[in-house]
């Protein structure tokens with residue numbers, strides 16, 4: 001593999017793209033499959049493009065360079081009582097802002113107010129012709145031009161390399177409270193997820209960890225209110241309130257994907273709570289598969305201990321009509337149903353006419 | 363009839379294809395009434411298959427088309443293209459599926475915004491985006507414009523609530539993206555499509571996310587001697603860590619209009635009224651209202667009135683939502699603008715808008731989504747007075763440039779349309795506009811989908827038909 005280039009400014013990033021025939025960005029390496037293409041392709045590390053460019057708590061927005069470690073951003077926001085409410089994962093793991101957008105992986109908090117796509121406001125990016133472009137805006141509301149910032153969410157770096165991004169932020173909730181509700185199997189868990197999601201109790205996160213011990217609920221808001229709401233929830237679905245240290249440990253472990261072996265392959269699958277049982281059934285036939293369901297039953301993370309299980313997972317997801325993305329491990333980037341209308345290739349050509357970035361399926 | 367028109371007529375029963383000038387007159391403009399254009403025909407499909415065949419006819423005959431919902435666009439988005447086809451979608455107004463367990467509604471594009479919330483209400487759910495026009499505007503129009511409303515800071519705009527889309531692109535291709543799930547895999551195609559202003563194609567089926575209706579609201583109306591004080595109150599609320607569902611301001615002229623129109627009563631002698639609403643669980647609102655009331659009390663209002671019951675709350679919102687049409691009573695004509703400025707510069711922006719209006723000799727009312735810095739200056743003018751429209755437009759243009767210069771945007775929610783297309787270069791450089799044009803061309807290589815909108819006039823290939831439209835040349839149509 002060639003040594004990576006490390007541009008120090010957005011302008012240098014554009015120069016780097018122009019001087020390579022084929023190029024792929026590298027961030028913190030938390031989702032290595034995104035950049036695992038032909039070793040002959042020139043790597044461009046974003047590590048030199050790091051730091052907050054603008055942060056104005058009164059505007060509820062910040063702008064940071066794409067190589068900024070997300071944990072630095074989260075820390076800067078926390079100092080001013082603010083947060084990215086979707087709980088970006090892999091803070092300790094070193095994920096970067098650009099990788100967060102390209103990978104499209106949000107954490108448990110995405111359940112209440114939405115994920116990366118719902119908080120991204122603007123981008124500065126280099127297109128396949130090496131042009132440095134700025135689209136979207138820097139204010140919390142803007143409807144001018146097509147919404148490329150949203151489009152980049154989950155685009156795996158196939159359409160452009162981010163140099164900088166602007167996000168909306170929210171005030172950090174005054175406190176949180178975590179409950180565990182035991183459930184026998186995925187159908188029972190799904191019932192609780194849907195039941196709770198339809199209440200007016202405003203759960204902040206609804207997760208079904210891979211340990212098979214049921215549903216974990218997080219409430220967020222003013223402390224005294226949460227105790228009362230927790231009482232109501234447990235009145236309907238018996239369970240327990242986790243002590244603060246146990247809760248903190250649970251969410252940190254989840255954020256860092258501590259439940260999945262570091263060496264294991266990891267895939268993200270879009271599902272519905274109504275499909276959880278079918279997915280669990282299918283995964284019983286995939287050797288060594290472990291599954292964590294998040295976002296109220298709308299996303300599943302599947303860890304696979306053996307590399308050859310990826311092919312089986314791909315087939316099983318296809319049969320269920322589900323789509324996934326491989327984040328770690330070697331196998332196809334897209335798993336299961338691949339929806340690929342002609343427009344996808346046309347937009348790829350519009351943004352990357354010479355095919356400098358990896359192809360949609362690389 | 364010429365061959366092309368005959369082929370068009372074969373796609374729909376005669377009563378759903380309007381060709382006569384007197385039938386077309388009703389479709390000549392949208393809510394930006396200063397502009398008019400006469401289409402070749404208006405087609406009124408009743409099924410999505412008919413929409414697809416109409417789009418494919420346009421593609422085959424190289425005839426531009428404009429999708430139309432309720433025609434409430436304030437930026438000329440649904441203004442017809444002269445000689446083009448208007449595809450009126452109001453009859454595609456079925457709610458195809460409402461699934462309370464998954465909290466989604468799948469709707470056709472002609473479904474009216476409020477109808478979604480009404481259908482969801484029995485299940486304790488609602489559809490969050492609430493433009494003031496919600497009782498008439500359609501979901502298709504909302505998707506095309508990424509419409510907003512009073513609750514954007516907390517809940518986002520239309521795009522944040524569109525989970526899935528089926529659409530026919532200007533190429534004739536039918537695409538389906540997303541679905542009932544909150545999470546998707548791959549690039550965010552629904553996000554890219556939403557806000558396309560009708561330039562990519564026509565949305566045929568839209569899957570919307572529904573949210574549980576908040577258990578409890580706390581709505582406060584506070585009057586202030588000056589606009590600055592109201593603006594400072596907004597900053598204080600935002601700095602406090604509260605996340606209100608809505609933060610709105612109306613200025614003196616807007617208050618005068620609302621008072622006359624819906625007999626709303628506001629504290630006397632105020633230059634501005636602030637409306638703040640908390641929403642959430644009963645327990646959370648009980649805690650947060652104490653904090654909010656204290657901040658408002660400390661912000662020096664002439665009077666602060668919390669709504670004591672649901673009726674008082676609705677009255678507050680009725681006054682606010684009627685403000686646009688109410689201003690219509692003060693003046694024969696008005697232009698609604700839609701700029702965004704950084705929130706902390708609201709006071710400064712309003713002061714400078716006031717100065718610009720005085721210099722132009724025009725009255726300007728302000729109603730705005732203060733929580734997200736989205737201004738709606740309403741410029742009053744008399745269209746029958748020579749040069750008045752031009753002066754009003756000139757003022758509107760200065761206001762937009764002011765917003766951009768202050769680090770904001772030329773549109774928060776009404777779109778660029780025809781009205782603001784000349785200002786796109788104030789927002790974006792030539793490279794960015796070229797990039798947007800390449801994306802547009804990917805969706806619409808022939809430039810037949812709503813040409814002449816969003817991009818500065820030079821970039822609208824299909825508007826540059828010189829002389830007669832191809833169908834006029836072949837004798838298919840004629841201008842009256």
Ligand SMILES: Cc1cc2nc3c(=O)[nH]c(=O)nc-3n(C[C@H](O)[C@H](O)[C@H](O)COP(=O)(O)OP(=O)(O)OC[C@H]3O[C@@H](n4cnc5c(N)ncnc54)[C@H](O)[C@@H]3O)c2cc1C
Nearest residue numbers: 431432433434435439471493494500502503506510560565
């Ligand atoms: C009194 C009043 C108050 C308003 N308040 C607000 C407000 O608070 N917030 C806000 O955001 N807007 C507001 N608006 C603006 C307007 O209501 C919105 O832009 C609305 O979304 C337009 O919906 P419509 O059905 O009338 O669409 P139309 O005006 O008919 O069309 C708007 C655009 O959408 C395109 N279009 C329509 N249907 C489709 C489809 N199925 N597929 C693709 N493109 C399509 C059209 O081609 C056009 O470009 C207001 C307007 C008025 C008159």
